[in-house]
Amino acid sequence: DQQVKQNSPSLSVQEGRISILNCDYTNSMFDYFLWYKKYPAEGPTFLISISSIKDKNEDGRFTVFLNKSAKHLSLHIVPSQPGDSAVYFCAASGYNTDKLIFGTGTRLQVFP
Amino acid sequence: DTEVTQTPKHLVMGMTNKKSLKCEQHMGHRAMYWYKQKAKKPPELMFVYSYEKLSINESVPSRFSPECPNSSLLNLHLHALQPEDSALYLCASSQDGQGFVSGNTIYFGEGSWLTVV
Numbered sequence: 001d002q003q004v005k006q007n008s009p010s011l012s013v014q015e016g017r018i019s020i021l022n023c024d025y026t027n028s029m030f031d032y033f034l035w036y037k038k039y040p041a042e043g044p045t046f047l048i049s050i051s052s053i054k055d056k057n058e059d060g061r062f063t064v065f066l067n068k069s070a071k072h073l074s075l076h077i078v079p080s081q082p083g084d085s086a087v088y089f090c091a092a093s094g095y096n097t098d099k100l101i102f103g104t105g106t107r108l109q110v111f112p
Numbered sequence: 113d114t115e116v117t118q119t120p121k122h123l124v125m126g127m128t129n130k131k132s133l134k135c136e137q138h139m140g141h142r143a144m145y146w147y148k149q150k151a152k153k154p155p156e157l158m159f160v161y162s163y164e165k166l167s168i169n170e171s172v173p174s175r176f177s178p179e180c181p182n183s184s185l186l187n188l189h190l191h192a193l194q195p196e197d198s199a200l201y202l203c204a205s206s207q208d209g210q211g212f213v214s215g216n217t218i219y220f221g222e223g224s225w226l227t228v229v
Contacts (some may be wrong), residue, residue: 004154034217036220041222041223041225042222042223043116043118043202043220043221043222043223044155044202044220045220046217046218046219049217087222089154098167098168098206099157099160099162099168100157100218101128102154102155103154103155104153105152105154
């Protein structure tokens with residue numbers, strides 16, 4: 001049972017445009033969400049996170065939106081750059097637990 | 113410095129071998145993790161150590177044996193593995209073992225690629 005799902009395995013976006021990566025979850029007990037970026041042959045790198053008490057968190061070109069009623073979050077990257085090409089994982093955690101559940105990942109390709 | 117160092121980067125072992133994966137962090141973090149990642153799959157949690165005590169074991173087979181000698185080091189001892197255990201093994205750390213709501217983040221190493229032949 002996949003509790004965190006990223007239904008788009010891949011996304012292709014032109015440089016300078018907005019990239020929107022989506023993530024859905026099923027467990028209403030999740031209350032903290034993180035996005036990671038992963039290049040081939042490297043470990044995941046933390047990008048941005050959001051607590052369930054917020055609906056938006058912004059850090060530079062990256063913004064995460066959380067819709068608790070829909071159990072949906074999204075990562076917006078604007079403007080997209082070729083260096084953003086990587087696999088993006090969303091991850092979720094419940095309160096006071098070290099267990100982080102990862103989604104299946106979306107491969108983003110930003111072309112010139 | 114947000115670095116988690118894993119060695120070796122690549123390991124090929126036979127099914128009767130005994131080997132170990134090593135992980136080190138010097139960020140003063142008190143929680144350390146082992147994740148396993150197969151190709152085109154998300155990372156899956158194996159073990160969590162919090163303050164040098166095993167706090168989570170995700171029903172991992174006993175052929176994987178974790179060890180936390182001190183707060184900076186985490187080992188994964190491997191014995192009698194199967195070819196299906198071939199994967200990327202990721203070590204990670206976070207500030208403490210109190211979850212992520214307070215703003216904790218997990219920092220990952222680059223991983224150790226394990227091939228079992």
